[in-house]
Amino acid sequence: MIAFVLRRLAQAVVVMLVVGLIAFALFNFVGDPVALMLPPEATEADREAMRAMLGLDRPFYDQFATFIVNALHGNFGISLRLGRPVSDLIIERLPATLELSFVATVIGLVAGIPLGVYTALRRDSWVSRFLLAASLVGVSLPNFLIGIFLILIFAVWLGWLPSFGRGDVVAIGAWTTGFLTVSGWKAIILPAITLGFYPVTIVMRLVRSEMLEVLRTDYVKFARARGLTDRAIHFHHALKNTMVPVITIVGLQLGGIIAFAIITETVFQWPGMGLLFVQAIQFADIPIMAAYLCLVGLIFVVINLVVDLLYVVVDPRLRVERAAAAQ
Amino acid sequence: MAARWIDSDLFWSFRHRPGVVLAAVIVVVSVLAAIFAPWVAPHNPFDLATLNLGDALTPPAWTPSGNRTYLLGTDDQGRDVLSAIIFGSRMSLLVGVLATLLAMATGVTLGLVSGYVGGKVDALIMRVADIQLAFPAILIALLVDGVARVALKTHFSDQLALYVIVIAIAASGWVRYARTVRGSTLVERNREYVQAARVIGRHPVAIMFTHVLPNALGPVLVLVTLHIGEAIITEAILSFLGVGVPPTQPSLGTLIRIGNDFLFSGEWWITVFPGAALVILVLAINVLGDWLRDALNPRLR
Numbered sequence: 001m002i003a004f005v006l007r008r009l010a011q012a013v014v015v016m017l018v019v020g021l022i023a024f025a026l027f028n029f030v031g032d033p034v035a036l037m038l039p040p041e042a043t044e045a046d047r048e049a050m051r052a053m054l055g056l057d058r059p060f061y062d063q064f065a066t067f068i069v070n071a072l073h074g075n076f077g078i079s080l081r082l083g084r085p086v087s088d089l090i091i092e093r094l095p096a097t098l099e100l101s102f103v104a105t106v107i108g109l110v111a112g113i114p115l116g117v118y119t120a121l122r123r124d125s126w127v128s129r130f131l132l133a134a135s136l137v138g139v140s141l142p143n144f145l146i147g148i149f150l151i152l153i154f155a156v157w158l159g160w161l162p163s164f165g166r167g168d169v170v171a172i173g174a175w176t177t178g179f180l181t182v183s184g185w186k187a188i189i190l191p192a193i194t195l196g197f198y199p200v201t202i203v204m205r206l207v208r209s210e211m212l213e214v215l216r217t218d219y220v221k222f223a224r225a226r227g228l229t230d231r232a233i234h235f236h237h238a239l240k241n242t243m244v245p246v247i248t249i250v251g252l253q254l255g256g257i258i259a260f261a262i263i264t265e266t267v268f269q270w271p272g273m274g275l276l277f278v279q280a281i282q283f284a285d286i287p288i289m290a291a292y293l294c295l296v297g298l299i300f301v302v303i304n305l306v307v308d309l310l311y312v313v314v315d316p317r318l319r320v321e322r323a324a325a326a327q
Numbered sequence: 328m329a330a331r332w333i334d335s336d337l338f339w340s341f342r343h344r345p346g347v348v349l350a351a352v353i354v355v356v357s358v359l360a361a362i363f364a365p366w367v368a369p370h371n372p373f374d375l376a377t378l379n380l381g382d383a384l385t386p387p388a389w390t391p392s393g394n395r396t397y398l399l400g401t402d403d404q405g406r407d408v409l410s411a412i413i414f415g416s417r418m419s420l421l422v423g424v425l426a427t428l429l430a431m432a433t434g435v436t437l438g439l440v441s442g443y444v445g446g447k448v449d450a451l452i453m454r455v456a457d458i459q460l461a462f463p464a465i466l467i468a469l470l471v472d473g474v475a476r477v478a479l480k481t482h483f484s485d486q487l488a489l490y491v492i493v494i495a496i497a498a499s500g501w502v503r504y505a506r507t508v509r510g511s512t513l514v515e516r517n518r519e520y521v522q523a524a525r526v527i528g529r530h531p532v533a534i535m536f537t538h539v540l541p542n543a544l545g546p547v548l549v550l551v552t553l554h555i556g557e558a559i560i561t562e563a564i565l566s567f568l569g570v571g572v573p574p575t576q577p578s579l580g581t582l583i584r585i586g587n588d589f590l591f592s593g594e595w596w597i598t599v600f601p602g603a604a605l606v607i608l609v610l611a612i613n614v615l616g617d618w619l620r621d622a623l624n625p626r627l628r
Contacts, residue, residue, distance in 0.1 A: 015458055026474060140610045142560045144567050145602045148587060152595055163591075259463045266568055267587075278568050281473035289473055300461055 008308055012301045017068075019297035023290035024067045076291035081283045086291045090273060095175050096166055097272035100264070101257045103192040108199025109250065115200070116207025117239060120215070132208075135201035143260060147194040147267035154190060162187050164269035191268040195261060199253055206249055210242035251307045255300045340622045350614035357608050361417035368410035373576075387596050400596040403589065408596060411582055412604045418578035419605070422489070423559035426496035430558075431551055433497060434504025439535045439543070441505060442512025453509070456502045467499035468561055472570050485573040492571050496561050503550055511543035549623060552616035556609045563605055579605040 042050075058066075070076070076086040119128040155163035167183030169176040178184025214220060215238055223233045262274030269275065273292060280288035341347055360367050387400045387408075399408040441452040459467060472495040479487060515521060516539060524534045559579075565571035566580030567587075574581055579601050586598025 015461070018458065026477070136613075137606075137610060140556065140560075140613050141606055142563055142567075142609075144564060145583070145606065148583065148590065148598060148602060152590055152599070156590055156593070156595070256463045259466045262469070263465075263564055263568065277469075278570070281469065281476065281568075281570050284477045286477060289470075289477075293470065296466065297462075304461055 004312065005309065008305055012305045015301050016297060019294060019301075020068055020071060021064070023071070023293045024064055026286055026290050026293070071294055076294075077287040079280075079285055079288050081280070081285040081288075086287045089276060089288065090291055090295065091174060092176075093271060093273045093276050095177060096270060097258065097261050097265070097274060099178060100188065100191055100195060100270060100272060101254070101261055103188055104195035104257055104261075105199060105250065105254060107192055107196030108203050108253075111196070112200045112203025113207050113239075113246070115204040117211060117234070119204065120208045120211035121234060123212075131204070135204055138197055138201045141197075142263075143194055143197060144263050144267050146197050147191070147264055150190045150194060151267070161190055163190065166271060191264050191270050194267065195257060195264045198260070199250070199257065202249065202253060203246060206246055207239075207242055210245055211238055214238045214241050248307055248311065251303060251310075255296075255303045258299060259296065337622055341618070344618060346614060347618045350611040350618075353607060353611035354615060357416055357611070358420065360413050361420045364413050364417045368407075368413040370407040370410040372406040372411045372414055386594075399600045400594075402585065402597045403594075408600050411577065412579070412601050415577050415579040415582045415601060416604060416608060418572055418576055419559050419562060419580070419608070422493055422496070422562045422572065422578060423555050426493045426500070426558045426562070427551055427554045429493060429497035430500040430554065431504050431547065434501035435508050435540070435543075435547060437501065438505035438508030439512055439540060442509040443516050443531065443535050443539060449509075452505065456505055459499075459502050464499035464557075465561060465564060468495045468565060469568075469570070471495040471498045472565060476570065485575050488571075488573050489576075492562060492565060495565070496558050499561065500554055500558065503554070504547060507546050507550060508540075508543050511546070512539055515539045515542050545623065549616065549620045552619050553613065556612040556616065559605070559609055559612070579608075 074087045076090075078084065079086050079089055082089060115131060119131055122128050151163045154161045162183070165187060166178045167185075167187035168181040169178050169184060170180040178188055220233060220237055223237050228237075258274075261270075261272060262278055264270065265272045265274040266278050273295070276288060277292045279285070280292065341351070365371065399412070401407055402411065437452050441449045472491060475491040475495065479491070512535075521534060521538055524538050525531075529538075562571060562578060563580030563583070566578050567584045569584065572578040572581050574585065577585065582601035583598050583605070586594075586596075586601060589595075589597050
């Protein structure tokens with residue numbers, strides 16, 4: 001068990017180092033920082049001075065080590081486009097993305113689980129067939145289109161909800177939240193539905209297939225034989241046992257939600273990290289790209305690590321298999 | 328050949344699924360329209376001489392202020408939306424198919440080498456694949472696209488943008504081919520015919536591509552069909568985000584992006600029709616891919 005945890009931790013560190021190396025290469029080789037920071041009329045002596053000041057004359061591994069130390073301190077330099085420290089920009093934008101992702105995940109669970117249970121219990125009803133077909137269409141639908149159609153209907157034609165921005169936000173220390181104002185709640189509805197659409201279909205299909213599986217097991221048959229009510233069987237025995245895979249998949253999807261927030265944020269001009277990243281790509285703003293890459297890499301690595309470890313904690317059978325595989 | 332095809336199980340399962348037939352018709356019509364776009368489209372949206380700014384923002388033909396020459400209306404520069412969609416799906420299909428083929432070629436080669444050579448090469452390729460699988464494809468595509476844009480900043484042209492986007496999408500999708508082909512290669516490489524080829528002294532590269540590859544290609548075909556739809560969506564997303572196909576040769580994603588700016592002034596047709604075209608095209612391709620996967624999988628028969 002300890003060996004397994006250590007192996008996974010070591011793997012995670014290696015992945016982060018690779019991500020860091022890509023970010024570092026982006027930073028130092030792709031964009032020429034000297035040319036970016038000096039005015040065009042600078043002399044060769046100025047360039048050399050700048051190179052020495054930035055440490056570009058030092059060996060590669062030395063520079064990489066400095067980059068890692070800086071990155072660990074959250075120091076990614078200054079945005080070329082906005083002229084402000086990248087860490088400040090990211091911290092400013094982080095709450096918007098996390099709140100959006102959180103609400104989208106909640107929508108995924110709150111809508112997906114009941115729909116999954118319903119389609120499993122009423123397998124042959126036309127509502128179930130319709131829902132399954134709709135979820136297939138939903139997978140083929142790029143989520144920026146869902147956003148555009150929602151804007152068209154609810155913002156342009158009906159005029160009920162705002163189509164861009166976060167509404168009024170309240171600052172709590174460094175964190176800004178839209179959860180405390182009416183306009184903040186109104187603003188988050190459309191983007192959260194857009195972002196939550198895909199998780200709803202995933203959770204629904206997953207819960208459905210797991211429920212169908214569980215309903216066939218002996219202990220459910222036994223529960224029926226004991227004369228328990230359908231309600232108790234479905235929700236107490238069956239649904240409970242579908243939750244492990246659902247939690248895992250939702251956990252793994254969380255990273256995907258944060259990544260797909262890039263698109264949703266662009267559609268709704270939501271002032272989060274994703275929008276910042278897209279604008280950084282358009283303007284070749286390398287420090288922001290490097291920082292975003294490291295941050296998202298970290299989020300993904302941590303999520304994968306936690307899910308892997310939780311698996312082992314939740315399901316004792318895996319402990320033996322993993323321990324055997326580790327040897 | 329034709330008679331053999333009509334008698335086959337594949338054709339039987341095709342004929343008995345009306346949804347699949349409809350999807351096939353949609354795909355064939357789209358592909359033909361895309362190939363013959365200059366002859367099929369009622370107008371040429373890129374010929375500045377034929378554009379008439381007086382016709383700009385005409386709504387679809389069936390609305391009161393519509394004009395029958397422009398069936399689905401026009402955009403802000405007087406371009407016919409229907410023609411733009413036909414040319415746009417041409418670009419979307421081109422990028423989607425090229426990216427899929429490039430991903431397939433890369434993935435199949437790496438998978439073959441990984442499975443056949445084994446050892447450290449195998450470990451390296453599969454580790455890279457593992458790491459990449461932990462991240463969503465769209466993020467990889469965005470990253471490759473972004474890096475290329477920065478690296479080629481000084482001479483970034485519209486033509487180059489097309490190659491960059493194809494490579495970006497291919498880079499985000501090769502893993503599935505590599506894994507599948509590696510799996511089949513591991514099985515095939517110990518078969519007697521491969522050993523025989525080795526004994527008579529054929530070059531390993533020749534063995535890989537002429538003996539092992541044909542026996543590992545079956546599942547790849549299904550992957551390709553399902554991947555094309557995904558590649559088209561990825562392209563549309565990149566173009567929508569403004570880092571994809573340039574507006575001078577718009578794809579469906581670019582058209583949706585352009586139309587998005589007119590949503591609020593009430594000109595919904597500029598974005599809704601390209602969007603609908605994208606959904607229908609991708610859905611049809613996915614239905615075909617799903618059918619092919621089920622039809623070729625003997626376990627599901």
